[in-house]
Amino acid sequence: MITVEQKKLEEIAEMTKGHSRLLILGCETCAAMSLAGGKRQAEEVAGAIRIARKMSGENGKIVEDAIARQCEPEFVDLVEEGVAQCDAVLSLACGAGVQLLAERYPDKVILPGCNTSFLGITEGLGIWSERCAGCGNCILDKTGGLCPIARCAKQLLNGPCGGSMNGKCEISKKVDCVWQLIIDRLTRLGRLEVLEEIFPVKDWSPAGHGGPRKVIREDLTS
Amino acid sequence: MKSGSNLEKILESGQFAVTAECGPPKGTSPKVIQKKGEPLKSCCDALNVTDNQTAIVRMSSLSGCVLLKEVGVEPVLQMVVRDRNRLALQADLLGAAALGIRNVLCLSGDHQRFGNHPTAKGVYDIDSIQFLQMVKNMRDEHRFINGEEISGDVPLYIGAAANPFADPFEFRVIRLAKKIAAGADFIQTQGIFDMAKFIEWMKMVRDRGLDEKTHILAGLIPIKSVGMARYMANNVSGLSLPKELVDRMADAQEPKEEGIKICLELIEQLKEVEGVHGVHVMAVAWEDIVPRIVEEAGLMPRPVM
Numbered sequence: 340m341i342t343v344e345q346k347k348l349e350e351i352a353e354m355t356k357g358h359s360r361l362l363i364l365g366c367e368t369c370a371a372m373s374l375a376g377g378k379r380q381a382e383e384v385a386g387a388i389r390i391a392r393k394m395s396g397e398n399g400k401i402v403e404d405a406i407a408r409q410c411e412p413e414f415v416d417l418v419e420e421g422v423a424q425c426d427a428v429l430s431l432a433c434g435a436g437v438q439l440l441a442e443r444y445p446d447k448v449i450l451p452g453c454n455t456s457f458l459g460i461t462e463g464l465g466i467w468s469e470r471c472a473g474c475g476n477c478i479l480d481k482t483g484g485l486c487p488i489a490r491c492a493k494q495l496l497n498g499p500c501g502g503s504m505n506g507k508c509e510i511s512k513k514v515d516c517v518w519q520l521i522i523d524r525l526t527r528l529g530r531l532e533v534l535e536e537i538f539p540v541k542d543w544s545p546a547g548h549g550g551p552r553k554v555i556r557e558d559l560t561s
Numbered sequence: 562m563k564s565g566s567n568l569e570k571i572l573e574s575g576q577f578a579v580t581a582e583c584g585p586p587k588g589t590s591p592k593v594i595q596k597k598g599e600p601l602k603s604c605c606d607a608l609n610v611t612d613n614q615t616a617i618v619r620m621s622s623l624s625g626c627v628l629l630k631e632v633g634v635e636p637v638l639q640m641v642v643r644d645r646n647r648l649a650l651q652a653d654l655l656g657a658a659a660l661g662i663r664n665v666l667c668l669s670g671d672h673q674r675f676g677n678h679p680t681a682k683g684v685y686d687i688d689s690i691q692f693l694q695m696v697k698n699m700r701d702e703h704r705f706i707n708g709e710e711i712s713g714d715v716p717l718y719i720g721a722a723a724n725p726f727a728d729p730f731e732f733r734v735i736r737l738a739k740k741i742a743a744g745a746d747f748i749q750t751q752g753i754f755d756m757a758k759f760i761e762w763m764k765m766v767r768d769r770g771l772d773e774k775t776h777i778l779a780g781l782i783p784i785k786s787v788g789m790a791r792y793m794a795n796n797v798s799g800l801s802l803p804k805e806l807v808d809r810m811a812d813a814q815e816p817k818e819e820g821i822k823i824c825l826e827l828i829e830q831l832k833e834v835e836g837v838h839g840v841h842v843m844a845v846a847w848e849d850i851v852p853r854i855v856e857e858a859g860l861m862p863r864p865v866m
Contacts, residue, residue: 492672492674492683493643493669493672493683493685493688494685494688495669495685495688495689496688496691497688497689497690497691497736497739498688499727499728499729499732499736500669500689500727500799501669501722501723501724501727501751501799502671502672502727502798502799503727503728503729503798503799504727504728504798504799505728506728507798508798509671509672509675509798509799510672510674510675516728519728519729522729522732523729531732534732534735535735535738535739537690537691537694537739537742537743538688538690538691539691540647540687540691540695540706541687543686
């Protein structure tokens with residue numbers, strides 16, 4: 340999923356200031372799984388802004404709502420009426436959701452209530468961690484199902500560097516050395532010899548370094 | 562000869578090599594690096610010039626190399642992949658060849674988080690092993706990494722780093738083999754303090770016959786103070802400093818003398834390790850001690866090739 344983190348309330352209050360009729364729009368998929376931007380969090384943020392506005396004496400109306408996915412036009416179109424009745428929308432989705440709202444509602448102020456963090460997993464309650472960098476060319480078959488692009492601080496393809504110690508990365512004892520994990524796993528699978536080959540230089544263009552990315556499926560579009 | 566460098570001649574003729582390291586200044590004075598380098602001329606076969614070491618911005622290593630050459634010191638151009646992509650690396654290599662630099666050390670580089678620009682974007686377009694391959698291909702095939710032809714020679718003696726003390730221990734020799742296959746003519750290791758572990762690593766190196774495919778220079782870091790010993794023991798990832806040595810530094814009446822003594826003892830032991838073809842002395846901010854260490858280690862005079 341796409342892991343998002345809610346912005347600090349002060350920042351949200353500052354960016355929504357002056358937009359008297361405000362729609363707080365949650366996203367019920369990734370942002371909800373991140374416990375940061377689902378329906379429940381939309382209600383909480385709305386409540387907090389109401390209180391803040393009461394204290395500061397700012398008038399206006401706060402409305403909350405949520406849709407299944409802010410990254411799909413068919414869902415975004417469902418809130419047309421609610422959007423029409425407000426001055427601005429505070430989206431609690433990832434950056435993709437915020438931008439699709441802006442695209443569908445060109446005359447409306449659309450504001451981000453969350454920071455988009457990464458493509459990750461839920462490790463446990465309140466803990467999420469990065470697993471995929473969206474590099475456009477998956478090599479997990481060669482690295483034991485563990486990604487050095489997303490999880491090595493230097494994105495080494497022929498790791499580990501000389502800073503790997505006790506299974507941890509040189510940048511922090513709190514960060515696992517993914518190359519240690521790769522070696523452990525390939526050893527367990529009896530496939531460590533694959534790492535004796537030199538991993539070739541990577542084409543970073545599908546990783547975003549070739550410009551904005553787009554997937555077009557001819558079979559579906561024609 | 563691949564490069565014709567002094568270092569290559571010494572190593573290829575089977576002699577025990579001595580290299581040291583020289584950090585460029587956080588400024589523009591050419592004198593700083595020349596003053597550090599010149600006294601080391603007679604006691605070292607080549608002098609490494611660090612490349613934004615520990616991710617702290619300094620005068621570029623290429624400029625430092627040129628300045629050392631001006632005073633007759635043979636430089637080893639250190640290059641990290643942290644700060645340059647494949648275009649910049651190749652451009653600097655062409656420039657280095659044109660300027661008469663004959664040795665290069667290909668490194669990943671310490672992560673930018675350690676330095677004085679921790680918010681910088683790390684490049685890491687290619688890794689150190691791919692970098693070695695690229696340089697070898699430029700030298701031997703006259704080809705850029707994209708396959709296009711290079712006009713002129715790129716006579717570089719290619720070095721790599723190896724860290725016998727990082728984890729996982731057993732994989733370190735495999736990674737060394739990859740570096741040699743990629744093109745490493747010589748290896749400069751991480752600073753050695755844990756001799757038992759180094760000896761074990763060298764045995765694994767010899768078992769694979771790697772000592773015959775490259776020249777391993779054993780890294781040494783003279784310890785200046787107990788504070789430095791403690792810092793290295795606790796804060797430098799990938800460095801193994803036994804407690805016994807920290808204690809020796811702590812108990813010493815004259816810590817600097819003790820540090821020199823430890824370094825000399827290590828060199829004596831290293832001379833006996835089969836497959837070690839030289840030493841690389843990294844006297845960080847203590848460059849002026851190198852002549853004394855080399856002299857007292859019985860490694861003077863240096864061969865004239």
